Amino acid sequence: MVQYIVSRLLWLVPTLLAMALVTFLVMHATPGSPLDPVAEGANPLSPDAQKALAAHYGLDKPLWHQFAIFVSKAVRGDFGFSFVYKTRTVAEILRETFPISLLLGSMALVLAVAGGLTLGILAAVYQNRGWDYISVLLATVGVAVPNFVLAVFLIILFSFVIPLFPTGGWNSPRDWVLPTITLALAPMGIIARFTRASMLEVIRADYTLTARAKGLSEGPVIFKHTLKNALIPVVTLLGPLFAAVGTGSFFVESIFRVPGMGRFFVLSMSGRDYPMIMAVVLTYGVFLAIMNLVVDLTYGVLDPRIRY
């Protein structure tokens, strides 16, 4: 077990290095540079000024050297100054924005798991009846329709037609409702679909029949005997779901004006903010990898047959 965790953590190192390298190369292959003037269509900076700027940011060194410097600093959590917000370090900005994204993401994930499990169980228990159709329809809509489109519908419905929630901002818990729902719908749909399929399989298993035969009522049969076994394939999903929630938050954050990391990523993209882009990509990478590890460890708890 300990050995398994250690080896998984060691695997993180080459994966993250590869991610950093790919991002680094892609960024430097991108036309346009942070040495270009900030205003669009302005005259280029004088060669001397460009040289000074390049030296300041370390852009005058050969690429491999730049990458080595970056890695050695990043290991210590130092991503340098942002090119766009020149007075602030990237670490500072991330410290401010990441918790907001994390809060939004966790709320969405809790809602997605709770809602998805409920819908999935309802659909399986009432297979081919009303509840089944409703939850399958909801799940399909959640999975298929992009979240920025759902956001538009939700704003129209719950801000204009029934003015319950504001259209954006991040000041009071009331502002949290619509972004959380928007972000939760896609993972909720995925969870509901998988729960339904896996419940249906377990409900037909012999041990469920045994449980019924010994006279258990429907409640204990569903919750004690089927649900726990049906959950294992659903837990597999949580890894990709973290990814879905993470990247989904770009759109949700920009529509609802949430000052989180996703919104910053989009802004730093157009500003060629190299240090910022690297930091955001790697933060997502580390976060996803750790979450995947946690998920893999959860299997063992749910299914004692699994050994590491």
Place this chain on the structure above:
Amino acid sequence: MAFSTRASGTDIAPGSPPLADAGSVEAATIGVETARSSSSLWRDAWRRLLRNRLAMAGGIVVVLLALVAIFADVLMPQAYTKTNFGRLNEAPSRDYPLGTDALGRDLLSRMIYGARVSMLVGLGAQFFVVAIGVPVGALSGYLGGRADLVITRFIDVMYAFPRLLFVILVMSMLGAGLFNIFLAIGLTGWVGIARQTRAQVMALKEKEYVDAARGLGAGFVRLLGRHILPNALTPIVVAVTFGIPEAIFTEAALSFIGVGINPPTPSWGQMVGEGQQFIRSYWHLCVFPAIAIAITMLAFTFFGDGVRDALDPKMK
């Protein structure tokens, strides 16, 4: 899609080498009698698809969208670039059925042309996904050994990337534009299909009929192209049917944040992205394209589910 599969089913003549036809993998893997007609897999699938009402409804919407995309030039009431600065941001009226945008352009015309953009992206991106993913997966599965190890490791690293993040990165490298969207989705989206192709090829290359073909002197290209890949087609077809809406989604998302289609070419995602900023004052700007995206995605999803269920009844 369905038409082409039916065609490929019927043009395998009874006289073609019995070891190479589509029926043999079915016979070999499921163990049914080999006397059945060689096209039964695809014909059965087609029949199952026809019976699935939700999938057919989705299919009909997809066909309608394709027609709108093809005949966009004829259907548009006016050119999608034609501005009318006297009538900006107007709500739907008789002159402009869906209203006008911030430059006084007819929203309906822009939506119709947007259908063409979406469809082109769906098909064009899948072309690159298949063109990269299938050969890489096939080679990896067929060669095995060290080449396989290197390729799978690379695929694993690609998987670790948040997909959309990577597409956005690649797009900012290539610059906005329709062809670059094809390329960006192709460069990032091939991993899934490569994995599936690899798994299929690895299973199929051990089959007796492949051995027989090799014994008869079939070369590497012929073995893969004529004997193995045609039988590995089912998961590839399913992956492509789901890949099309995913590509449409990706384009909409890219255009939404402004790194997708170049203006003035309209794209539904870009229209939602620009319109949602003014949702309070001019709701029509983002609501109509949002509805279009929602309907398209649902239609493709229902159709894709139907195709998957039809091709692989066990998975239901």
